[in-house]
Amino acid sequence: MKTNTTVKKMVLISMMAAISYVSTLVFHLLHLSFIPVPSLSFLTYDPKDIIICITGFILGPSAALIIAVIVPLLEMVTFSSQGWIGLIMNVISTCALVIPAAFIYKSKRSFKGALLSLAVGFVSVLIMMTLWNIIVTPLYGGISRKELIRSLLGWIVLFNAIKVLLNISFILILYKPLTSAIRFTGLLEKNGNSRNLKTSLVMCGVGGILLVVLVIVIVLLNVLK
Numbered sequence: 001m002k003t004n005t006t007v008k009k010m011v012l013i014s015m016m017a018a019i020s021y022v023s024t025l026v027f028h029l030l031h032l033s034f035i036p037v038p039s040l041s042f043l044t045y046d047p048k049d050i051i052i053c054i055t056g057f058i059l060g061p062s063a064a065l066i067i068a069v070i071v072p073l074l075e076m077v078t079f080s081s082q083g084w085i086g087l088i089m090n091v092i093s094t095c096a097l098v099i100p101a102a103f104i105y106k107s108k109r110s111f112k113g114a115l116l117s118l119a120v121g122f123v124s125v126l127i128m129m130t131l132w133n134i135i136v137t138p139l140y141g142g143i144s145r146k147e148l149i150r151s152l153l154g155w156i157v158l159f160n161a162i163k164v165l166l167n168i169s170f171i172l173i174l175y176k177p178l179t180s181a182i183r184f185t186g187l188l189e190k191n192g193n194s195r196n197l198k199t200s201l202v203m204c205g206v207g208g209i210l211l212v213v214l215v216i217v218i219v220l221l222n223v224l225k
Contacts, residue, residue, distance in 0.1 A: 009059060012187045017067045020051040021074050028079055034218045035159045039143070040152060042082070043159045049094050049167045053121070054175050056102030057114070058188065064102045068094040085136060089129075096128040097121040097164060111199050114175070115206075118168045122161075129160045166214055172207030176200035 027046040035043055048071055056064030072080075072090035080086050104117035133156050138145045143152070176199065182188050 008187045009063070012059065012182065013055065013063050013066060015187075016051050016055040017070050020048040020067055020071045023051065024048045024071065024075060025079060028075075034162065034221065035155050036222050037152065037155050040155055040159065043156065045163055045166065047167065047170065049097050049164075050170045050174065052094055053098040053101055053118075053167070053171050054178055056098045057105050057171075057175060058179060058182070060106055061099050061102035064098040065095065068098060082140075085140060089132060089136060092132055093125060093129055093160075096124040097167070100124050111202055114172070114203065118171065122164050122168065125164045126157060126160055130157055162214060162218065165210060169207040169211040169214065172203045173211070176203055 024046045027044070032045045033041050033043055034045065052064050052067045052071070055067055069091055072087050072094070075090065076083065076087045082089075098121065101117040101121035104120055105113050107113075108116060130153070134145065134149065134153065137143070137152075137156075138148055176196065179188070180196075183190050
């Protein structure tokens with residue numbers, strides 16, 4: 001029984017890693033940068049954190065960590081042009097969101113627990129990526145650290161805030177439906193909790209509202225630039 005459970009977990013991790021990688025490749029081709037600053041065009045959106053965080057919610061932080069390392073490695077050797085610096089920034093950014101979120105949700109498996117875990121992950125990403133961009137961006141961005149802090153850091157923080165909030169909105173929308181679909185395949189045990197439908201609707205509603213607000217913000221940023 002334990003062997004069977006381990007195999008199912010490995011299959012699920014592999015499946016989620018594959019989905020994460022393919023979605024990242026698609027968005028790499030689209031090159032979506034919603035910050036209207038040409039010198040920051042390297043800041044592009046990809047959705048891999050959505051899948052990795054949902055994996056962390058389902059299987060725990062160790063599973064999320066595995067995918068958070070594997071997918072950026074695959075990116076680096078296949079289509080990314082940012083090399084080891086991009087790999088490190090990718091792993092740090094993803095882990096800053098998904099590891100705290102998975103740890104907190106593991107002990108508070110409720111709607112409030114999900115919101116708390118994602119809020120902590122959001123703050124974690126902003127702190128970590130602000131610090132790392134101050135350290136790393138001047139090394140390959142052709143800009144001094146002083147100039148970065150004076151004129152670009154606010155845009156970098158805004159980009160990371162919007163990116164993480166977009167991912168959070170999709171996590172809230174997709175978590176319950178995706179979990180139900182995985183249970184249908186037999187890779188997860190079925191859950192007979194009668195409150196699941198109500199929780200799913202609330203999570204989808206909150207995620208949907210957040211998504212609409214973010215789309216409006218992104219449109220305004222690019223129209224009023």
